[in-house]
Amino acid sequence: MQQAAKLMQGNQAIAEGALYAGAGFFAGYPITPSSEIAEECSRRLPLAGGTYMQMEDEIASIGAVIGASLGGTKAFTATSGPGFSLMQENLGLAVMAEVPCVIVNVQRSGPSTGLATKPAQSDVMQIRWGRHGDQSIIALSPASVQECFELMVQAFNFAEKYRVPVILAADEIVAHMRENFLLPEAGEIPLVERKKPLGDPAGYKPFQPDEDGIAPLAAYGSPYVFHVTSSMHGPDGFSNNSPANAAWRVEQLHRKLERYQAEIALTKEFDTSDLDVLLISFGATTRAARAAARLARQEGIKAGVLQLVTLWPFPEREVRALAGRVQRIIVPEMNYSGQVAGEVRRVLGSGADIRQVNKYNGEIITPREILRAIKGDVDK
Amino acid sequence: MKQRFEVILAGSGGQGLVLSGILLGEAAILEGKNVVQTQSYGIASRGGFSQAEVIIDREEIIFQQVQSPDVVLVLTREAMEKYSLLAASVPVFYDTTLLDRQAGENFYGFPFTAMASELGHAGTANMIALGVISALTGLVKPENLAKAIDRRFSAEAARRNREALWLGVGMAGKERDNGGI
Amino acid sequence: MTHATGLKYLKQDSLPLMWCSGCGNGIVLGALLRAFEELDCRPEETVVVTGIGCWGKADDYIMTNALHTTHGRALAFATGIKAVNPKLQVVVLMGDGDGVTIGGNHFVHAARRNIDLTAILVNNYNYGMTGGQFSATTPSGSFTGTTYYGNPERELDVCALASAAGANFVARETVYHGHRLQDYIKLALNKRGFSLVEAISPCSTHYGANNKMKVPVEFMRRLKEKGVPQAKYRRLSEAEQEGLFETGIMTDRDAPDFNTRYAEIRTLARGL
Numbered sequence: 001m002q003q004a005a006k007l008m009q010g011n012q013a014i015a016e017g018a019l020y021a022g023a024g025f026f027a028g029y030p031i032t033p034s035s036e037i038a039e040e041c042s043r044r045l046p047l048a049g050g051t052y053m054q055m056e057d058e059i060a061s062i063g064a065v066i067g068a069s070l071g072g073t074k075a076f077t078a079t080s081g082p083g084f085s086l087m088q089e090n091l092g093l094a095v096m097a098e099v100p101c102v103i104v105n106v107q108r109s110g111p112s113t114g115l116a117t118k119p120a121q122s123d124v125m126q127i128r129w130g131r132h133g134d135q136s137i138i139a140l141s142p143a144s145v146q147e148c149f150e151l152m153v154q155a156f157n158f159a160e161k162y163r164v165p166v167i168l169a170a171d172e173i174v175a176h177m178r179e180n181f182l183l184p185e186a187g188e189i190p191l192v193e194r195k196k197p198l199g200d201p202a203g204y205k206p207f208q209p210d211e212d213g214i215a216p217l218a219a220y221g222s223p224y225v226f227h228v229t230s231s232m233h234g235p236d237g238f239s240n241n242s243p244a245n246a247a248w249r250v251e252q253l254h255r256k257l258e259r260y261q262a263e264i265a266l267t268k269e270f271d272t273s274d275l276d277v278l279l280i281s282f283g284a285t286t287r288a289a290r291a292a293a294r295l296a297r298q299e300g301i302k303a304g305v306l307q308l309v310t311l312w313p314f315p316e317r318e319v320r321a322l323a324g325r326v327q328r329i330i331v332p333e334m335n336y337s338g339q340v341a342g343e344v345r346r347v348l349g350s351g352a353d354i355r356q357v358n359k360y361n362g363e364i365i366t367p368r369e370i371l372r373a374i375k376g377d378v379d380k
Numbered sequence: 381m382k383q384r385f386e387v388i389l390a391g392s393g394g395q396g397l398v399l400s401g402i403l404l405g406e407a408a409i410l411e412g413k414n415v416v417q418t419q420s421y422g423i424a425s426r427g428g429f430s431q432a433e434v435i436i437d438r439e440e441i442i443f444q445q446v447q448s449p450d451v452v453l454v455l456t457r458e459a460m461e462k463y464s465l466l467a468a469s470v471p472v473f474y475d476t477t478l479l480d481r482q483a484g485e486n487f488y489g490f491p492f493t494a495m496a497s498e499l500g501h502a503g504t505a506n507m508i509a510l511g512v513i514s515a516l517t518g519l520v521k522p523e524n525l526a527k528a529i530d531r532r533f534s535a536e537a538a539r540r541n542r543e544a545l546w547l548g549v550g551m552a553g554k555e556r557d558n559g560g561i
Numbered sequence: 562m563t564h565a566t567g568l569k570y571l572k573q574d575s576l577p578l579m580w581c582s583g584c585g586n587g588i589v590l591g592a593l594l595r596a597f598e599e600l601d602c603r604p605e606e607t608v609v610v611t612g613i614g615c616w617g618k619a620d621d622y623i624m625t626n627a628l629h630t631t632h633g634r635a636l637a638f639a640t641g642i643k644a645v646n647p648k649l650q651v652v653v654l655m656g657d658g659d660g661v662t663i664g665g666n667h668f669v670h671a672a673r674r675n676i677d678l679t680a681i682l683v684n685n686y687n688y689g690m691t692g693g694q695f696s697a698t699t700p701s702g703s704f705t706g707t708t709y710y711g712n713p714e715r716e717l718d719v720c721a722l723a724s725a726a727g728a729n730f731v732a733r734e735t736v737y738h739g740h741r742l743q744d745y746i747k748l749a750l751n752k753r754g755f756s757l758v759e760a761i762s763p764c765s766t767h768y769g770a771n772n773k774m775k776v777p778v779e780f781m782r783r784l785k786e787k788g789v790p791q792a793k794y795r796r797l798s799e800a801e802q803e804g805l806f807e808t809g810i811m812t813d814r815d816a817p818d819f820n821t822r823y824a825e826i827r828t829l830a831r832g833l
Binding site for chain 2: 291
């Protein structure tokens, strides 16, 4: 039985989702528009026996989160553009050392300090490619307060299952918006816990994958003594600079996500049963896209929406499946360069009619603006 | 009964507009409605243009922003300049303590701030405004606003805010008697 | 009683040590491993956290849990480990570039927070791994790969910084005095709250070569002369102190550590 609906803010729902997932550690640094997550955690975590830490900067914040996770506690941090930029190097360590953790990036308008209180969806490519070295990552993007909660739980589940950092790519709109929220009962959403090593501790190799492609992860303090390094390492976790080992590691980091692409790539469809124009959207802009599709249908144009719940790895198969049925694709997003539109072009090739609706002044894309594009009044 | 309301509460930071929007939303949820509350603000905690938006609907609310407001409250000159034209079609409530009187049948001026000062709680002008607006427009029932207030505030603060709310509701009654909305 | 060798903590298949001949890192590593043995630290309850730099490679030789991190950030990672598992013995190994130059902010705040970590900072007066450029502890006026005309900046007193920021235990010793170094490391490991042991160990390969002190034995002799025990150092006039540095225990106090304070916060929160 669900409890009665409550008015809940997106940032609060993110913190609520982390607690539901069993997070016991938050380390962060205050930054608009994510600070409510830190505030909620500082109040709630000690009540749950957990720990809230306000670090000296975002670099330290993600460092502490990675340390806490290796200590066996589900851990996360929350930030926005400038702080997310600072986190990149240590985020790379989490990828390299396969440390489960969740990083919330409440996107705001940039570049640089930009418009601190205004929304944007312009960190899509930074989330994917922002770190040095070749690597892949999971990123999810919520379009409602309820999804802020659900995707936070999902982010922890992916992090624990695949032993990876996961990014929750929220935006200022969903983060600060309040709407009806239903808190699921404990147990209603299944929770995933990281796979622990079994057998003789002396034989434990923290980076030796099992059949399923994922290596079990011990916790510091358990009988399994283990070594973790940001540098290139072998299955035993100690430095190993041989070309064969380096190639194996880089492949392993990519292939474990490629292998599970089908279950990681989450999408939602709205009004897609009969379709001439497909809107591909993510995050809060999905709402404007859905409203625009309805307006279009009132004018006799069969428009529908594919919401990319998972941004990375990019839901290529889902995009291809719907794109094959339509004459035109429109990608509305709050950035100048069309970061997702470019990805759609990469997937569909140059033959497809793909149009962009971009807004990058800190204001929200409206359904009317998207409707104009649906009706053809936009440059390709 | 109207299915959907789009509300704009505009003024400056520190006037309690976002809190008013939250209370409106919580009251509407008590009535089984769907609510989306958003805000637009600058970097200052006090001062600067600030606006809360609330949409209340029996149906799912897809686009989250107000597009055609049904009710507007303005508490600063800047907000009035931005929204006075809307009074051609929808009620625009404003604070006569802070703003000049406006001519036109959809303008509803009340001395919210002066009344709050008389109550001895200058910070409750927003609650008086909520009382007036809810009673005159039927956005939500005032008793549900009172419930939302009780849930949000500690006993003493709840009492003060409820007192202000009901003062506003009473004021609306007089307005109606005078042939208002 | 037999003397501790520390061998059971040494990852012997990683030998020989990567460090240059004449480097003091091996002395500090030996002191640390013997201190582990004397305190009977259990490998599964010990975590060695390192940053980037010559001394930051020490984890390759240690048979406890370990986390080798990014440059300057070891204390931040260690903070997270200790915060979620207070029973772990968390030891952080950093050089001067790592610990107080790029990582200076974390150093200040780990000490201020008084998180129960033992930091062992080897001060070699330069960035050794990148070829001997100047760091925050390079003596003023001296020569490095990036102070061709002499260092225009002043050197940082790492111990004074830790003490001022709130560390519970702060000590300095040179690699000439290996046994005293080991004693201080033991005291630091036993101390609850943030503790720092600074080991003075100038880089003979780079700093030494750049400053006419190429022969390690000469270096050792100089450390013996320049490192002056606290009581004696403080009796000297300012003029006499010129060119010398103070060794010994600079700070020893028992302010509550972060985890103790946070446990109180949890109790307080639940009581409200």
